[in-house]
Amino acid sequence: MSDLPFRRVVVIGAGLMGTSVGLALRRAGVEVFLEDLDPANLRVAVSLGAGKPLGTDAEAAAAVDLAVVGVPPAALGRVIADALARFAAATVTDLGSVKAAALTDAGTHAAASLDRYVGGHPMAGSEHSGPLAARADLFDGRAWAVTAHPQSRTDAVEAVEALALACGAFPVRLTPAQHDEAVALVSHLPQVASTVVAGMLTGAAEDHLVLAGQGLRDVTRIAGGDPELWTQILSANAEPVARLLHEVADKMHQAALTLEKLEPASSAVEDLRRSLECGVTGVRRLPGKHGARPGVFAAVPVPLPDQPGELARLFADVSAAGVNIEDVRIDHSPGTPAGLVELSVDQDAVPALLEALARHGWDVHG
């Protein structure tokens, strides 16, 4: 990738995020140096192939043109300011979860202008922490918030956007304040909600917990995140998160009151149904995996003979063709001897699907 606006990157902080950036940049052929106060972290990151230790190599340090700060939120401002001073020719960015506080802190600590600093926040992570959980593909297809401030230089903003792209992510420009409002909703609120629900399990009987299914596991998975890290993240974004938490708490009390008032055919049933429908509407607004918008699928109609097992045979044939079914609809026209199945599949998979179905005797017309 010789067209990147940087050639030598230093990643400061070889935790989950920093090490993953190192791995992703190495994958893209970029020269990466690593730093971490903890020699064990550094050793693991180097051993994973995320880069070389920067150590005291003054020549390498002088050649660094992009510094990526991946340290805990409470240390961000100081380390950003430090990186601006140490790497005098470099663009400096960070991977922190809260952007307004990091910018303010960096301004407090910096001796000179912050014009080479542009905030960054890749929207990926793991409930595990540390370099051992790092992956080169952690950012593939994910959003990467790029939060320029009024003094940020244009070339610095472009360098951080290029970093996001080189790591497989897509950059999203937001102001620091817009970013913090957004993550309060899409990240910090669900984190606390997950934590509170998981906390309710501490007192539960063993033979009650054995009934736990995938739903509870999904809702509580992120509650396993590092409490120290999350204390720092939530503290740095306290005001927007507190506002949303009060709102959610009010809605939960309201749902409980509705349940207490239930009688058959009372208006409380309608209230309950409406709040459940509101949740469905909300979850449907989420972009698909990898930020893809829904609706890029093609519908392939297949006439279905009215015999037992035909749908099972159709699904088996589609699966054997290696095609993923995203959605299925069946036309229930009454009185017709055969039904019509509409398979929604990725646009690109349509030719292979039609070919495979025709080969297995299904009556498809391209």
Next chain:
Amino acid sequence: MSDLPFRRVVVIGAGLMGTSVGLALRRAGVEVFLEDLDPANLRVAVSLGAGKPLGTDAEAAAAVDLAVVGVPPAALGRVIADALARFAAATVTDLGSVKAAALTDAGTHAAASLDRYVGGHPMAGSEHSGPLAARADLFDGRAWAVTAHPQSRTDAVEAVEALALACGAFPVRLTPAQHDEAVALVSHLPQVASTVVAGMLTGAAEDHLVLAGQGLRDVTRIAGGDPELWTQILSANAEPVARLLHEVADKMHQAALTLEKLEPASSAVEDLRRSLECGVTGVRRLPGKHGARPGVFAAVPVPLPDQPGELARLFADVSAAGVNIEDVRIDHSPGTPAGLVELSVDQDAVPALLEALARHGWDVHG
């Protein structure tokens, strides 16, 4: 499976759950008949291979020895009572999410004793509904609550436990009241929490939602469930759910108040950290996938040369051997030239792993 205590099963209600039971029983070689008020549902279930339509076949009906009721909660009691009357020699069970209300309702509708009825609740589902979402493996490795009441016959309880096992699940005996308390915590509370968080997304800006990551998707996945179904489930278990919802709402207000009081080094920071740790403790109490207890893994120590990329090479070799790494620890002894990596893998995979590592030149000693 000729040792099953039933030979002919009727599944009443060919939705997601009923059709999945049909598919799982067909997989086990059991003869299955299907009924559904909606002819389209019935046709899809038959076409998937979940069984044959019972229709007006009086001979088949007379031979049914197990009836499985898979209808919405509000209809459960009536349909259970009806099944007891229609299939006079059969054990009757259901797949409903709430057990005390179903038992009471069945008692109201039944002309005679409920001794052939034993409640059941397989702990599996999907945010999708209807027979098209059904799968033969839906219950594999899942808990299946079996809720006998004092009048239940022993042979009926055994038949329902055999049904759970035949569908790939493991039976868990609970009283109806114990069951309802348990699912209020492990299923209904997370459902409402997920719904409320998802509902908060309805008013969010598009370019805020693009920052949504896997965490929010996991927390809100079950919010996509059928509002009508969940209205009925929550209504049938209103009191235990309302109690938990008030408790969770109080904790959320408390978390918000803590965030509002934060100052560096204030005791509020400690409160926040403690509540986050409580969530970690709770989520660690959840049984593993398929109800497996953690700790059945073996640790394989591998000395690691202190050269860049060695850990990456080790992981690649393990992966090529087809072995799944459940956990990794690195011994960080300072001053030693080489580190020691401890790979946790399934007990059964140890011999293959040792052989593969030795073949790739790793210094392992079985």
